[in-house]
Amino acid sequence: MHDNPFRPGFGISPPLLAGRDALLAEWREVLGLGAWSPFRAALVTGMRGVGKTVLLNAVEDEARGRGWTVVHGTLHVGLVEALERDRLPALLQAQDPEAYARELTGVTLPQLGGATTQVVPQYPREPRLESMLARLVELTEARGAGVLLSLDEVAVESMQELRRIAIAVQHLLREDRRVAIVAAGVPASIAAALEADGLTFFRRAQQVRLDTLTLAEARAAIAEPVRAHGRSIGEAALERAARASEGYPFLVQTIGARAWEHRPADDEITADAVEHAVEVAYATMGESVIVPALRGLSGRDRDYLLAMAEDDGPATTADVAERMGATSGNAGRQRARLLDAGVIVVPGRGLVDFAIPRMREHLREHPHDAQLGLPTAARRTFRD
Ligand SMILES: Nc1ncnc2c1ncn2[C@@H]1O[C@H](COP(=O)(O)OP(=O)(O)O)[C@@H](O)[C@H]1O
Ligand SMILES: [Mg+2]
Incomplete structure (x- = not known):
């Protein structure tokens, strides 16, 4: 009944380009x-x-x-x-107009339409x-x-x-x-x-x-397309969807799309639909974003990320070095490379945190991804 306005995936322009x-x-x-x-x-x-x-x-x-x-x-x-x-x-x-010499080579029957050039x-x-x-x-x-x-x-x-x-x-x-x-x-x-x-x-x-979106921008990126396409979303549902996206555009679109299609005949997108959407969207992060990001890194870089994942929030660089069994100088090299790769950020002096939403959770659940960089789904199939 309603066409889904959201554009999950890569390279396809969103219904509302927020924050740019x-x-x-x-x-x-x-x-x-x-x-x-x-x-x-x-x-x-x-x-x-x-x-x-x-x-x-x-x-x-x-x-x-x-x-x-x-x-x-x-x-x-x-x-x-x-x-x-x-x-x-x-x-x-x-x-x-001058680059090409046009040469009339033949005239077809007028009723069949004009000249061949x-x-x-x-x-x-x-x-x-x-x-x-x-x-x-x-x-x-x-x-x-x-x-x-x-x-x-x-x-x-x-x-x-x-x-x-x-x-x-x-x-x-x-x-x-x-x-x-x-x-x-x-x-x-x-x-x-x-x-x-x-x-x-x-x-x-x-x-x-390019940075992730602010909370207000993420809310607009979800709410405006919903309204423009003739449906509504409750305040609590919108807030939950926007916060769960962490302002990460890929998640904004994926959560939006999954929430939209949960009960497409309903006028309102409910908190229930958003909850379901967040779960599905988070599950796609591994293969779509996190594993590809890990793939370009060295084993030592990934060890650094595993050491960071032990903390629930930003980790201190000293803790990370200690967990890796490295000198802070050696760990500093990994830190610099990961910053360059856009995988981590520095939220404050002596601190490091994940730049990509769900990476911490993903590494905790699938530490082998950090070691092998293989897609989780492939390994599961292999094991079955
Ligand atoms: N400013 C934005 N507002 C809303 N959605 C966005 C915005 N920027 C990107 N998106 C959505 O995020 C996803 C990833 O965008 P894309 O341009 O492919 O990322 P990148 O090229 O950086 O990997 C797409 O689904 C896109 O529609
Ligand atoms: Mg791209």
Whole structure:
């Protein structure tokens, strides 16, 4: 009867993008005719599920809404080649009336509809990222717009691709052309990009660290879509749903979706439905978020997390080192790496805490995940 408005998962824009208005205003500045803005080159970082991809989506929508041309890419080996061979030629063809000599090759019967046109592209021989991008920028500038490059999933393996693109864009930025670039990745990947040779350009870029939502933002992200789609949610149920999400966008959407569909024919989403939803949503955290986050870590890093999980709240770095049987200097190295990876936070001097909701509980229930990094479900099946 009612379509579920929530968007659990990754990469799919939510019904209400909560808490990102101020950031989007910065990009609107870039896209408008205003003065130079540091957001013309921006690096978005934050842990998995915090909303990097959907923020890029929103920036891209803003750009398109102002007539800008968007070049979107997920970083992978071969991206530059794909851009040069297919994507940029297609964009240029769509924009540039002179680039393609149109040759009438035949006339079909009028009642079957018009003429056949053969298109002869000018660009394909020596594809050059720099020259194609420059031409694309030139064409969009003529329309009073520009080009936005939006690059998702910055990863260590595709640093060479990022470097190639950065060089091309840097050149245009220096000439103060209408071009903007935004790249997103988890903190460890962004840290690697900042250290990589040939990517010094990004050290001057605007760093955007995405945080979890505030309680008020999480409440709005749940309540507004519910109301907009013709249902209601009681105050206690809303408060419980928002608090249980810990402001983590992935959980906001998952709890919202599961609560919505619990009794879809009811007008009101009850506390009971939320309770059920929270349980289901927490159960998905392991495989969707926590195990993937553990997978990129070393055994020693994971030992650090296990030692932290012994406390119910923030742990002192001294306790963690002692539990690991390590000197505080050695444990300090793990701490730095985990901070870089966006897995832990420092809530106060000498303290560490988990950055990802449910990680503590997950590690207590599945300590083997910390040792092996295998999905829990797979191991269960194996045992049965
Ligand atoms: N600001 C937000 N408000 C509400 N939901 C959000 C917000 N940001 C992200 N989400 C939701 O959270 C989930 C994860 O977002 P995504 O952009 O894929 O994260 P990331 O790319 O950082 O891993 C998606 O279901 C998305 O709809
Ligand atoms: Mg993403």
